[in-house]
Amino acid sequence: MAEKVGVYVCHCGSNIAGMVDVAEVARWAGKHLPGVAVARDYKFMCSSLGQAMIEEDIKKENLTRVVVAACSPHLHEKTFRRACQNAGMNGYLCQMTNIREHVSWVAVDRAMATEKAKALVAAAVQRVQRQQPLEPMFVKVNPATLVIGGGIAGLQATLELADAGYKVYLVEREPSIGGHMAQFDKTFPTLDCSACILTPKMSEVGQHENVTLLTYSEVEHVSGSVGNFRVRIRKKARSVNEDLCTGCGICSEKCPRKVVDEVFEAGLGTRKAIYFPFPQAVPRIPVIDRQSCIWFERQKCGACKKLCPTDAIDFHQKDEILEIEVGNIIVATGWKLFDCKRIPQYGYGRLANVYTSLEFERLCNAAGPTGGKIVLRDGKTEPREVAIIHCVGSRDVKYNEHCSAICCMAALKFGHLVREKTRAKVYSFYIDMRTNQKGYEEFYQRLLEEGMIFVRGKVAEVTDAARKPSEKGKLIVQVEDTLLGKQQRIPVDMVILMGALEPQADAKELGLKLGISCSMAGWYIERHPKLDPVATMTDGVFVAGACQGAKDIPASVAQGAAAAARVQGMISKGKVIIEPVVASIDEEHCSGCRVCNTMCPYNAIEFDEEKHVSRVITALCKGCGTCVASCPAGVITGAHFNNEQIFAEIDGILWDAVSGRDGEGARAPAGTAAAAATP
Amino acid sequence: MKYAYYPGCSLEKNSAAYDISVRAVAEILGIELAEIDDWNCCGATEFFSQDELVACSVVARNLALVEDHLRQVVAPCAACYCNLKKVDQLMAEHPHMNTLINEALAAGGLRYQPGRLRVRHLLEVIVDDIGEAAVRDKTVRSLEGLRVAPYYGCQWVRPGADVDNPEYPMKMDELFKWLGAEVVDYPVKAHCCGGHMTQVSEAQAFELIRRLLQNAVDYEADLILCMCPMCQLNLDGYQHRVNHFFGTKFNVPIVFFTQMLGVAFGLDPARLGFGKELVPALPVLQSKLGAAPASA
Numbered sequence: 001m002a003e004k005v006g007v008y009v010c011h012c013g014s015n016i017a018g019m020v021d022v023a024e025v026a027r028w029a030g031k032h033l034p035g036v037a038v039a040r041d042y043k044f045m046c047s048s049l050g051q052a053m054i055e056e057d058i059k060k061e062n063l064t065r066v067v068v069a070a071c072s073p074h075l076h077e078k079t080f081r082r083a084c085q086n087a088g089m090n091g092y093l094c095q096m097t098n099i100r101e102h103v104s105w106v107a108v109d110r111a112m113a114t115e116k117a118k119a120l121v122a123a124a125v126q127r128v129q130r131q132q133p134l135e136p137m138f139v140k141v142n143p144a145t146l147v148i149g150g151g152i153a154g155l156q157a158t159l160e161l162a163d164a165g166y167k168v169y170l171v172e173r174e175p176s177i178g179g180h181m182a183q184f185d186k187t188f189p190t191l192d193c194s195a196c197i198l199t200p201k202m203s204e205v206g207q208h209e210n211v212t213l214l215t216y217s218e219v220e221h222v223s224g225s226v227g228n229f230r231v232r233i234r235k236k237a238r239s240v241n242e243d244l245c246t247g248c249g250i251c252s253e254k255c256p257r258k259v260v261d262e263v264f265e266a267g268l269g270t271r272k273a274i275y276f277p278f279p280q281a282v283p284r285i286p287v288i289d290r291q292s293c294i295w296f297e298r299q300k301c302g303a304c305k306k307l308c309p310t311d312a313i314d315f316h317q318k319d320e321i322l323e324i325e326v327g328n329i330i331v332a333t334g335w336k337l338f339d340c341k342r343i344p345q346y347g348y349g350r351l352a353n354v355y356t357s358l359e360f361e362r363l364c365n366a367a368g369p370t371g372g373k374i375v376l377r378d379g380k381t382e383p384r385e386v387a388i389i390h391c392v393g394s395r396d397v398k399y400n401e402h403c404s405a406i407c408c409m410a411a412l413k414f415g416h417l418v419r420e421k422t423r424a425k426v427y428s429f430y431i432d433m434r435t436n437q438k439g440y441e442e443f444y445q446r447l448l449e450e451g452m453i454f455v456r457g458k459v460a461e462v463t464d465a466a467r468k469p470s471e472k473g474k475l476i477v478q479v480e481d482t483l484l485g486k487q488q489r490i491p492v493d494m495v496i497l498m499g500a501l502e503p504q505a506d507a508k509e510l511g512l513k514l515g516i517s518c519s520m521a522g523w524y525i526e527r528h529p530k531l532d533p534v535a536t537m538t539d540g541v542f543v544a545g546a547c548q549g550a551k552d553i554p555a556s557v558a559q560g561a562a563a564a565a566r567v568q569g570m571i572s573k574g575k576v577i578i579e580p581v582v583a584s585i586d587e588e589h590c591s592g593c594r595v596c597n598t599m600c601p602y603n604a605i606e607f608d609e610e611k612h613v614s615r616v617i618t619a620l621c622k623g624c625g626t627c628v629a630s631c632p633a634g635v636i637t638g639a640h641f642n643n644e645q646i647f648a649e650i651d652g653i654l655w656d657a658v659s660g661r662d663g664e665g666a667r668a669p670a671g672t673a674a675a676a677a678t679p
Numbered sequence: 680m681k682y683a684y685y686p687g688c689s690l691e692k693n694s695a696a697y698d699i700s701v702r703a704v705a706e707i708l709g710i711e712l713a714e715i716d717d718w719n720c721c722g723a724t725e726f727f728s729q730d731e732l733v734a735c736s737v738v739a740r741n742l743a744l745v746e747d748h749l750r751q752v753v754a755p756c757a758a759c760y761c762n763l764k765k766v767d768q769l770m771a772e773h774p775h776m777n778t779l780i781n782e783a784l785a786a787g788g789l790r791y792q793p794g795r796l797r798v799r800h801l802l803e804v805i806v807d808d809i810g811e812a813a814v815r816d817k818t819v820r821s822l823e824g825l826r827v828a829p830y831y832g833c834q835w836v837r838p839g840a841d842v843d844n845p846e847y848p849m850k851m852d853e854l855f856k857w858l859g860a861e862v863v864d865y866p867v868k869a870h871c872c873g874g875h876m877t878q879v880s881e882a883q884a885f886e887l888i889r890r891l892l893q894n895a896v897d898y899e900a901d902l903i904l905c906m907c908p909m910c911q912l913n914l915d916g917y918q919h920r921v922n923h924f925f926g927t928k929f930n931v932p933i934v935f936f937t938q939m940l941g942v943a944f945g946l947d948p949a950r951l952g953f954g955k956e957l958v959p960a961l962p963v964l965q966s967k968l969g970a971a972p973a974s975a
């Protein structure tokens with residue numbers, strides 16, 4: 001083989017050079033590896049000087065192949081391919097090998113790390129000489145976008161895109177958009193009314209000409225890839241004909257079946273069996289809860305159907321399956337509240353006047369079950385002392401390690417509302433106060449001045465076991481005040497538990513459909529925690545809002561807008577590069593057995609009935625190699641990963657990595673012996 | 680099912696009622712208890728702060744004495760249970776201690792391989808191994824009408840936190856629901872009884888005991904069920920002193936859960952050790968369960 005290989009070993013400052021003898025790796029590669037014409041090490045290979053060095057060598061030394069031993073190809077493969085292209089070499093003739101994440105960051109012994117780096121470089125040098133030039137392909141980007149989740153993050157993303165003139169499908173699983181924000185009374189730190197700032201956005205989305213709103217719907221299946229996704233959506237049966245319904249509400253008014261509303265009213269209020277989740281619901285089309293409806297129970301009643309002026313009630317409506325095509329997907333599925341019953345010593349579910357934060361939001365909401373009056377469960381008594389417990393299920397290794405980010409501020413907001421609406425004393429039991437966004441610390445100061453009482457300590461228990469006559473009939477908060485260094489028992493009438501924000505229960509399931517992954521806790525993982533916070537490892541799929549990690553409204557809105565901006569960038573570019581690393585089938589030798597058709601996870605293989613052969617749809621192929629391995633005839637080739645290349649890489653890595661100890665001369669590619677033995 | 684049985688010192692004398700009722704109930708449920716031959720004291724709480732190695736070796740001797748073919752050891756006393764489990768875990772996690780303890784055991788011709796035995800409390804065995812169906816099957820006298828307050832104390836749930844919710848245990852609650860009793864869900868059921876604090880600071884100990892009794896009375900419990908001799912001793916034996924100290928009038932019978940289990944299984948209360956408690960339980964049983972238990 002007459003290839004001339006250039007080997008470039010990066011120090012990455014001290015990231016690699018601190019654990020690997022980079023100069024030695026370069027020296028050794030230049031001296032011992034067949035085909036290597038140039039081998040250098042350099043402080044920062046990704047810098048413009050480093051790139052220029054490679055480009056110059058390609059031109060001067062007539063290099064035909066380049067190996068860069070540095071960080072993960074995720075970070076800089078594009079950089080070095082571009083550098084090679086600038087010098088007139090095909091980018092796919094450049095190979096990166098990872099001696100940072102795979103070597104220096106995980107090794108503890110310098111000598112062994114250096115040997116491992118040599119083995120990896122040898123593998124890359126062997127492999128690169130067998131690589132072939134490839135040309136990237138382009139596909140058009142479908143300008144329509146799917147947004148999953150109609151909370152504030154999803155609404156923001158939807159509006160940004162729709163206002164820019166692009167088609168958006170917004171899928172929401174509840175009967176109305178609005179999300180958790182629709183349940184809140186006030187928003188911190190400005191105390192503006194949550195509904196007042198949210199509902200205009202909701203109705204705008206509802207009426208927008210570029211938005212197709214799919215409420216009471218869920219994503220069932222996603223196929224295709226960036227630029228061209230196909231999505232199957234299940235539109236659950238509302239039992240109401242959306243085209244006929246005028247939203248007059250007479251059905252809900254006359255419905256005789258009342259049930260506890262566990263979703264919007266957090267169990268504090270009731271709704272009918274046919275209902276709007278809340279008065280400003282968008283779309284203003286009711287839904288029948290078939291579990292509770294008398295007609296579905298025993299084919300009786302039918303009051304709604306009899307009274308509907310437009311005959312829109314349809315008891316026989318079935319779930320509808322829609323297939324849509326979009327270029328990009330924004331996931332904004334939000335959060336769920338921690339189940340406070342998991343901490344039994346706080347008494348939720350056992351002691352009547354222990355509330356969750358969401359319950360309290362409804363309690364002080366003017367549109368809520370008490371009309372905004374802060375009263376105990378008996379519906380009339382105003383509390384005289386209220387305790388707010390922070391970090392319930394957050395910052396606790398037994399439940400969730402993360403900080404839920406919003407609870408300190410929400411607790412301050414609650415404190416303010418209690419002080420405003422009642423004469424009650426309010427206690428906050430906190431571990432640390434975290435008020436680190438714009439205007440937040442000022443709000444904390446305001447509450448200090450308003451007389452909210454702050455006790456630093458994790459509450460041990462909330463109990464009704466009175467020890468003194470003064471505690472009788474009260475809820476007693478037992479806590480160590482860590483600033484005083486004393487145990488305190490504080491009798492109160494009402495306790496509010498600031499439950500943790502948790503990922504949605506089915507976040508992992510949706511992640512699987514979309515090909516994006518979740519952290520151990522269940523939050524979606526962004527492409528880079530600092531530099532790419534809304535993209536994911538799957539091109540064309542973006543995340544926004546609390547599904548990526550607990551966050552408040554301003555942060556969710558910012559992420560929704562950021563994700564929309566990224567999508568707009570994709571749309572205005574109009575095309576995406578498709579890696580030419582794809583499979584191809586040698587049609588002449590294909591027997592048409594169709595094994596590969598079913599194996600392909602991306603539905604990228606079609607069957608030509610006429611010629612009786614299988615064919616790869618290049619635009620859909622992800623180059624995973626499943627079909628290559630499954631073909632009984634061995635006639636499928638994975639470009640950039642063909643057998644010759646992979647075996648060469650293995651040969652390289654199997655070079656006796658420790659033989660340096662008994663003389664360098666002993667090194668030889670493992671493959672030379674193996675290749676000789678195999679005909 | 681056969682288990683090694685470690686009664687512990689308390690069950691020989693001041694908690695004899697526990698031992699008697701444990702054996703009676705086990706027999707009915709088909710739990711075969713093979714008492715460890717020549718067992719010794721578990722060291723209680725004090726010994727561990729004196730000399731840890733000696734204390735652990737003393738406990739490990741009991742584990743080492745268990746017959747080879749047995750894999751589980753049952754201790755009805757929460758303190759014994761805790762010590763046996765603690766030493767087994769310590770030996771598994773600290774190879775150095777394991778070596779030292781086994782050297783000590785070797786002097787007596789014994790050795791113990793940590794993890795060989797699983798240490799169980801009798802309550803776990805009854806609820807988890809025997810289970811609801813079998814317990815219901817053996818119940819001939821429902822405890823309906825009797826309000827019982829299960830009291831767990833700290834030593835069973837707290838150290839391992841692997842047998843029940845350490846802050847709010849429920850196993851005994853469950854068991855007594857199977858028996859038909861009205862189970863009082865009172866909040867202090869896993870609070871401390873004071874342990875040996877009665878010997879050090881009466882005022883502190885009596886306050887802890889008072890809280891438990893007061894809460895049970897507030898929740899209208901007819902009696903408190905114990906699963907630990909120390910708890911039973913403190914609540915029962917010191918009840919009159921607590922009354923004297925605070926001017927209260929508590930009169931709450933404190934019995935072992937196995938005694939009430941025996942009543943539900945139709946056993947003669949005399950065979951279950953009733954009458955050994957200082958605050959008499961039989962009058963309560965007679966008034967709440969209707970027909971006077973036989974021969975009482």
